[in-house]
Amino acid sequence: MRGVWTVARLDLAVWRRSPWALAVAVVPPLAMLFLVKILTLSVTQQPVALVVQGHGPASQRMASFIKEDDESYLLTVTSLADSKRLLKQQKVAATIVIPRGFDRAVARGHARLEYTLNNVSIDFSDDIRRSVDRSVAQFDAPHLGEGKANPYRVEINQTELRNTNVPFDVYQTMPVLLLLILNVGVLGSALLGSRDHERRTAGFLRLTPLGGWSFVAGRLLGSVLLTGAVLVPTVGWLAWRGSIHPPPGHWPALVALLAATAVLACGIGVLLGAVFKHAATVALATVIVSSYAFFLGGGFTTIAFLPDWLQLLSRAVPTRYAIDGLRQTLFYPDLRGVAASLAFVGAFAFAGLAGAVTALRVQARAA
C-alpha cells in the first residue's frame, strides 16, 4: 500500500509541475460548453421578418399570433422592401407576409399566409415551417389544446411526463462534465506514461520493488486524485448555480457514478500511456479515444434515438453506461438501471487496468 501511495504522490508532483497539461485538458470541455451555449441560441428562436400589408382586424389578429410567439421567432417587423434586403443579407432566415386583402380572403375562406424561406438546410428551415404552421393553426383554432372543437376536427390532448422541463443548456451540462472527466482522466494518466518513456524514467520504475498491479494502482490513484481535484470544485460550483440538481436521495448514486467514470477514464489513460509511448502519439490517441467515448457513448445524443446499428455499437462503449446512469440520476425520479450502469462502468475500468498491467509487463519483458 505504501508503494501505491508513493507512485501516486510522485505522479501528483509531476502534474503540479505541468500546469500547461492541465490547462489543455480543460480546453475541449470549455469548447463544448461554448458549443452548448451557441446551440441554446440556435435551437430556439429563428430570425424572421414580418411584413403586415393587410390593415383589417384579421390581419392584425394574424400578426399578433406571430408577434406573441417569441419562443419560435426572433421577429423584425418591417416593410416588404426591407424584408427582401434583410433576407438577401442573411439577417433573417425567412420573411412572413400578411398580404393586402388578407381580411377579404379570410371572409371568403381562402386566405394565404405567405412566407419566403432561405432553405439552405432543413434544420432551421423545418423549425420555421413548423412555427408558421402553428401560427396558422392558431388563427382558425385559437383554442387548440384547450379541449374545444375546431375546424381541423383534431384536438391536442397533451400530457407531459414530468413536472418540469429541463432547459437545453442544463440538459447538456452533464455531457460537458463527462468530457471534463474523460479529458483530465485519460490525458492525465496517458501523459504520465509517455513522460516515463520520453524521459527514460520507466527503467527506474521497473527497478523498484513494486508489482505491476501496485504500480498501475498507484498511477491510477494519482490520476483519480488529480481528476477529483478538477471535478469536485466543478461539481460544487454547478450544484451551487443549480445546473446540477438531482432529485432527493440521488446524490450518493451521482457521486458513485462520477467516481466510477473517473476511474474508468484514468484506466483508459493508463492503458494508452503504456501502449503509445510518444507524446504526439499519446496526444492524438487520447483525443480520438475521448471523442469516440464521448459521442458514441451518447454524450451529445440520446443513444435510444439513434439508428439500431449505432445503438448496438454503443453497447461496446463504456461511457454509454456512465452517461445512461448520470442521466437517470439527474433527470429521472427513480434510480432504475443505475446499479447496472455502475457495474458496467466498473467492469470496463477493471478491464482497462488489466490491459495496462499486461502492456507494462510486455514492455518490461521487452526491456
Added chain:
Amino acid sequence: VRERLRVLWAGARVELELLNRRRLVVALTVLEAITFLVLVSLFGLTGSMAPTALVDLDHGPRAQAFVRELEAAHHSFSLRPMGPAAAKRQIASGRLVASITIPKGFSDDVSAGRTVSLPIVVDNLDTDLTDDIREAVPSAITAFGRHSKFPGVRVVAAERDLIPRDTGYVPYLIVSALALDALVVAGVLGALAITSEFEGRTMLQWRLAPVPQGWLLAGKLLAAAALSLVAVAAATLVVLLGYGVSARNMLGVAATLTVCVAIFTCFGAAAGALIRRTLPVAVLFFGLTLPVYIVSGALEPSRFDGEKLWKLGHASPVYSAVALLEGGFHGLRVTPESTAANAVTLGLWALVAAMLAGTLVRRRTVAR
C-alpha cells in the same frame, strides 16, 4: 534560385523522413480526419425525427390520412407503430420522445364533423425535442385540415423557397466538416513539424545551417501540408462515396481545401513555435476546433445566430472556407459575401498565415 529550391527540397525530405518514422502519428491523424466526419454525422442525426410511438386504435381511412400528415411534418417524427402497453413502457424508459394515440372511432367522428381529442404523451425532459413536438403536431393537424378541405379552415401557409430543393442536415454538416478536418489535421502536422525540432533540440542546428532558414521551414511545411492534403483527400472521398454527396464544382472544392491545408499548416507551425511542445499543441488544436467551427457558419449560416457571432466568425478562415465548400458541393450561399470575396479572403488568410509562421519560427529560433 536553384540553391533555394535545393534547400526547400532538403527541408521537405527531412520532414518526410521524420514522418516516416512516426507512421503511427500519421495514421492517427488520418483517423482523426475521419473521426470528425463521424462525430459531425452523429450530431446531425439528433436534431430531427424524434422517435415517437404511434398507437393507431382506429385504422380507418381518416386515421391513415392523419398518419401520412404526421410522417410528412417536416422531418419531425420517426413514427414507430406499437400497442398502448409498449408505448407506455418505452416512453417511461426514455426510449421515445412522445407517444401519439389515434383513438378508436377517429375516422367516423372526423367524417361526421366532430372534433376528436388526440392523446399525446410527451417526455418533456429536453426542451429542444419537446418544442419540436409541440410545433410539429399542430403542423400535421393544419395539413390534415387543409388537405381534407374541411369548411372553417380559412388560412393556409403558402411557402416559397429561395432554393429549389432542401439540403439535408447531415449533407450540410459533413461538407463544412471538411474545413474542420483541414484545421485539425494540417494544424497538428504543421505544429508537429516545429515542436519536433524543439523537443529534439535540433533548433540550434537550424541557426547554424548555412542556408536560408525560411526555405528550410517552407520545405518542412510543404511536406506536412502534402501529407495533410492526403488525409483531407481521404476524408473528401468518404464524403463523396460514403455519404453520397456530389460536388457541383469539384475544382473549387479541391482549391478551397488545398488553400485551407496551406493556411492551417502555417498556423500550426506558428502555434508549434509558440508552445514548443507537441502534446499541448495537439490537444489545443482539437479543443479550439469546436468553437472556431461553430462561429464559422458550419451548423447554419452564422448570421442567423446574431450579428455578434457573425462578426466573430470573420476572425477565422473557416468562415470563408465553409462558404466556399457549401457553394462548391451544394451550390448554397451561406454568407452575405460573394464567392469571389470569400476566395480572395481565403487567399489573404494564406498570406497572413505564412507570414506569421515565418516570423514566429524565426523569432523563437533566435530566442532559443
